[in-house]
Amino acid sequence: MTAQINRRSLLGLGASLGITVNFLGSQAFAATEGDLARKKLVVVICRGGMDGLSVSPPVGDANYANLRGSIALKPDQVLKLDDTFGLHPELKTVHALALKGEARIAPAIASPDRARSHFEAQDVLETGAAHVYGTETGWLNRTLEALAPARKVEGLSVGTTAPLILRGKVQAASWSPGKGVDETARLPTLLQDLYKNDPMLGPAFARGLETETMAQTAMTALSATPAMNIAAASTPAKPGAAPMSPTMANDRQNRAGGEAARKLGSTLGGFMIQAGGPQIAAISLDGFDTHAGQPGQIATRLSYMDAVLGGLHDGLGAEWKNTVVIAVTEFGRTARVNGTGGTDHGTASTGLILGGALKKGGIVGDWPGLSQTALFENRDTAPTLDMRGLFKGVLADHIGVDRAILERKVFPDSAAAKPVTGLV
Amino acid sequence: MSKIACQCKGERRLSLPSKDMMAAIAVTRFGLGARPGEIDAAGADPRGFLIAQIRREGADIPQDGGESAAQRFEQMRDYQRQQKAARQKKDGETPDDAALQAAKAAQIALRDKVNADFLARARLATNTPAGFRERWALFWANHFTVSATKQITSVLIGPFEREAIRPHVFDSFEDLLVASSTHPAMLTYLDQAQSIGPNSQVGVRRRGARAGLNENLAREIMELHTVGVDAGYTQGDVTEFARALTGFSVGRDNEDRQGQFVFRDAAHEPGARTIMGRRYAQADIQQGMAVLKTLAADKRTARHVCGKIARHFVSDTPPPALTARLEKRWMDTGGDLAQVAKALVESPEAWNPTPAKFKTPYEYTLSTWRLIGAEPSAIERLAPILTGLGQKPFSAPSPKGWAEDAQTWASPDGLVKRMQWAQGFAAAVADRTDPNALAVSALGARLTPPVAKAVSRAETRKEAFALLVMSPEFQRR
Numbered sequence: 001m002t003a004q005i006n007r008r009s010l011l012g013l014g015a016s017l018g019i020t021v022n023f024l025g026s027q028a029f030a031a032t033e034g035d036l037a038r039k040k041l042v043v044v045i046c047r048g049g050m051d052g053l054s055v056s057p058p059v060g061d062a063n064y065a066n067l068r069g070s071i072a073l074k075p076d077q078v079l080k081l082d083d084t085f086g087l088h089p090e091l092k093t094v095h096a097l098a099l100k101g102e103a104r105i106a107p108a109i110a111s112p113d114r115a116r117s118h119f120e121a122q123d124v125l126e127t128g129a130a131h132v133y134g135t136e137t138g139w140l141n142r143t144l145e146a147l148a149p150a151r152k153v154e155g156l157s158v159g160t161t162a163p164l165i166l167r168g169k170v171q172a173a174s175w176s177p178g179k180g181v182d183e184t185a186r187l188p189t190l191l192q193d194l195y196k197n198d199p200m201l202g203p204a205f206a207r208g209l210e211t212e213t214m215a216q217t218a219m220t221a222l223s224a225t226p227a228m229n230i231a232a233a234s235t236p237a238k239p240g241a242a243p244m245s246p247t248m249a250n251d252r253q254n255r256a257g258g259e260a261a262r263k264l265g266s267t268l269g270g271f272m273i274q275a276g277g278p279q280i281a282a283i284s285l286d287g288f289d290t291h292a293g294q295p296g297q298i299a300t301r302l303s304y305m306d307a308v309l310g311g312l313h314d315g316l317g318a319e320w321k322n323t324v325v326i327a328v329t330e331f332g333r334t335a336r337v338n339g340t341g342g343t344d345h346g347t348a349s350t351g352l353i354l355g356g357a358l359k360k361g362g363i364v365g366d367w368p369g370l371s372q373t374a375l376f377e378n379r380d381t382a383p384t385l386d387m388r389g390l391f392k393g394v395l396a397d398h399i400g401v402d403r404a405i406l407e408r409k410v411f412p413d414s415a416a417a418k419p420v421t422g423l424v
Numbered sequence: 425m426s427k428i429a430c431q432c433k434g435e436r437r438l439s440l441p442s443k444d445m446m447a448a449i450a451v452t453r454f455g456l457g458a459r460p461g462e463i464d465a466a467g468a469d470p471r472g473f474l475i476a477q478i479r480r481e482g483a484d485i486p487q488d489g490g491e492s493a494a495q496r497f498e499q500m501r502d503y504q505r506q507q508k509a510a511r512q513k514k515d516g517e518t519p520d521d522a523a524l525q526a527a528k529a530a531q532i533a534l535r536d537k538v539n540a541d542f543l544a545r546a547r548l549a550t551n552t553p554a555g556f557r558e559r560w561a562l563f564w565a566n567h568f569t570v571s572a573t574k575q576i577t578s579v580l581i582g583p584f585e586r587e588a589i590r591p592h593v594f595d596s597f598e599d600l601l602v603a604s605s606t607h608p609a610m611l612t613y614l615d616q617a618q619s620i621g622p623n624s625q626v627g628v629r630r631r632g633a634r635a636g637l638n639e640n641l642a643r644e645i646m647e648l649h650t651v652g653v654d655a656g657y658t659q660g661d662v663t664e665f666a667r668a669l670t671g672f673s674v675g676r677d678n679e680d681r682q683g684q685f686v687f688r689d690a691a692h693e694p695g696a697r698t699i700m701g702r703r704y705a706q707a708d709i710q711q712g713m714a715v716l717k718t719l720a721a722d723k724r725t726a727r728h729v730c731g732k733i734a735r736h737f738v739s740d741t742p743p744p745a746l747t748a749r750l751e752k753r754w755m756d757t758g759g760d761l762a763q764v765a766k767a768l769v770e771s772p773e774a775w776n777p778t779p780a781k782f783k784t785p786y787e788y789t790l791s792t793w794r795l796i797g798a799e800p801s802a803i804e805r806l807a808p809i810l811t812g813l814g815q816k817p818f819s820a821p822s823p824k825g826w827a828e829d830a831q832t833w834a835s836p837d838g839l840v841k842r843m844q845w846a847q848g849f850a851a852a853v854a855d856r857t858d859p860n861a862l863a864v865s866a867l868g869a870r871l872t873p874p875v876a877k878a879v880s881r882a883e884t885r886k887e888a889f890a891l892l893v894m895s896p897e898f899q900r901r
Contacts (some may be wrong), residue, residue, distance in 0.1 A: 118824070162838050174837040174838070194891065200830060340618040
């Protein structure tokens with residue numbers, strides 16, 4: 001906690017001296033290698049087209065209630081952020097962080113491609129290309145590649161399958177909860193030998209074994225440390241906020257899902273604080289494609305996201321102060337409720353930016369409003385912020401990626417998307 | 425190794441591998457992995473072995489009790505009513521424990537049926553001597569994915585595969601597309617059942633209040649099932665198709681055709697539609713059907729789907745010549761899937777001796793059971809394995825279905841999880857096996873000296889078995 005106070009006072013000092021934090025966070029701050037080696041970035045990919053107007057309902061926008069009709073949230077139902085925006089009632093941890101200045105929303109963020117196909121739009125999000133099929137590697141992997149000459153940075157994805165965002169030349173790790181490796185068995189060594197001439201299985205398996213060992217350490221450490229659980233310390237939980245899930249899951253299963261999500265987040269955090277642990281991680285959350293019966297479905301999904309983020313915060317412990325978390329989706333959803341109590345594929349959505357490394361501030365990017373003329377194609381929240389600008393800003397100012405390399409290698413063809421500065 | 429020249433007339437001569445190698449490829453790449461003696465059985469005529477599995481009446485039907493979608497729909501509605509009644513009483517003064525218990529029992533009964541559907545399908549895949557036919561069916565089930573994201577769709581997936589997919593996998597693609605697009609499972613999974621034309625009778629009556637278009641099914645038919653996302657259609661085309669499909673729905677409790685496909689004229693958006701430059705002036709159900717027919721016949725559909733077949737069976741980056749052969753047969757035969765399957769077997773590019781496909785978790789675990797001539801005994805054993813390996817039963821992550829490429833599945837974590845499973849499986853079964861013989865039976869001519877050596881030098885049977893099923897050769901096909 002002491003370290004966190006120091007960091008915060010430093011930022012306060014910067015502000016009182018009139019130095020922009022952009023300046024503080026970039027090269028002029030003369031960050032040493034040691035500092036940069038502690039910086040962490042987690043990207044949460046919310047798949048299925050997460051509804052931004054549910055994540056951060058603009059209850060103060062004159063057109064919101066009318067457009068949303070039966071699925072609109074009332075001003076007293078949301079967790080208030082400012083005169084325009086609230087957060088969904090399930091985002092309790094995010095709200096608690098926002099009150100401390102450690103979470104902000106980007107309420108009209110989008111990828112540069114206007115595809116309304118999930119799969120194309122996810123590809124664009126993960127490749128960081130200007131348009132679909134622009135490249136076949138992920139921008140987080142190209143980040144690792146860009147950093148490689150100066151320092152080795154580890155990347156990790158959570159889940160059994162490797163997401164596109166971390167695919168590419170650098171072998172990133174992947175991990176999901178499991179039963180661990182029997183250290184005494186000869187099999188891992190024999191298999192490494194059997195895979196030694198296999199360019200795909202060899203490196204992947206070696207990395208998997210390393211990560212598994214690290215996971216065992218992380219989980220052992222976690223079980224010995226009491227969690228801070230900031231959500232419980234702030235807003236009291238509102239019972240019955242989540243309507244019945246339309247899947248087989250009942251309330252008890254939802255709770256179990258939430259606990260599992262929290263555990264996943266905290267384990268990831270535990271990973272990242274280990275020596276040689278990953279500085280960059282990606283995690284995917286599915287199930288945001290809410291064409292029908294949206295309120296119940298999205299409440300469940302957002303409660304899981306909140307639990308993952310809360311777990312991550314707890315698992316990172318004091319290292320939260322060195323962390324930035326970005327949660328984004330491939331596209332938002334239609335501003336109007338559709339005929340089936342849901343919404344269809346849209347354009348801009350809400351991105352969440354969290355972390356102890358964050359500078360306090362209001363919304364990121366402009367809010368275009370929901371008037372008929374403001375809507376994109378008279379249908380969707382209009383994009384005002386290219387998500388590549390957010391990614392570039394965080395990679396440059398927080399992770400210390402060289403700006404020229406960022407433009408050339410990591411996000412080619414992104415000159416129009418100016419880096420968002422001043423976040424850290 | 426002797427090579428046999430391709431007999432295909434008028435085409436570039438491509439050499440084929442030896443007959444022994446072709447037998448191993450027939451069983452492991454086209455099929456679902458070798459059962460004991462299967463590679464030998466395919467040895468006399470590997471291509472004939474596969475072609476004999478193609479049959480007009482479709483794929484095999486898993487032995488799972490055979491309940492129809494309509495029966496399942498009714499059971500689900502019964503359960504929902506019981507649950508509702510029990511909950512209402514619970515809020516009153518006298519909580520009705522018996523009603524709650526009954527609702528709980530009904531829910532468990534339904535869940536058991538979904539589990540039984542999946543187990544029956546897995547057992548079919550481990551037992552069938554016609555592995556190519558089953559793989560072909562699994563390809564189409566994944567192409568027309570229905571996933572257990574909603575309570576109602578989860579109980580309909582088994583019936584969907586039995587009723588809409590399996591009977592039609594060697595029919596015309598149009599038949600398969602229509603069967604899928606009118607099945608209650610697909611109509612509920614992609615929210616079509618509730619889609620209402622804003623200017624239809626129902627739409628006008630309910631103006632504003634929970635009545636309107638839902639474009640989910642229309643979009644996924646175009647993007648995933650037929651012409652593909654790069655076909656050049658617009659949001660306007662999707663919306664127009666969604667309007668044409670209004671009325672495609674599922675019979676409700678109080679209707680004659682409960683749980684079956686119905687066309688609701690009163691919900692159908694009146695008027696002609698224009699989709700991808702073509703005008704559809706048909707009335708009622710004929711309009712949506714006409715669009716499906718056009719999409720099925722579109723050459724972009726042939727290209728999209730044949731590319732997917734080639735990627736499924738042969739390589740994540742298949743030779744263009746292979747895809748071209750499949751497309752040509754598709755267009756020449758009006759999308760006759762039996763003919764397309766035959767073209768696949770006849771294509772020399774499909775017989776490249778280097779295995780390029782990495783097995784998905786489902787393929788991998790079932791091929792392991794096939795290897796020892798056994799079958800999964802209980803869903804409680806099977807489901808956790810598949811979930812742990814990233815392929816939870818009946819739960820594809822999106823309408824796009826399961827990924828089928830090595831980049832997805834050969835992940836660091838995926839390999840470690842496979843090894844853990846292999847260790848456990850080996851401990852349970854290895855004592856009954858001769859590892860060296862098993863290696864030959866599993867891979868035939870595909871068995872390489874390093875793998876044979878590793879297996880023969882293992883310290884224990886258990887270790888030998890795990891090495892075999894974790895070998896690069898066994899994990900690929």
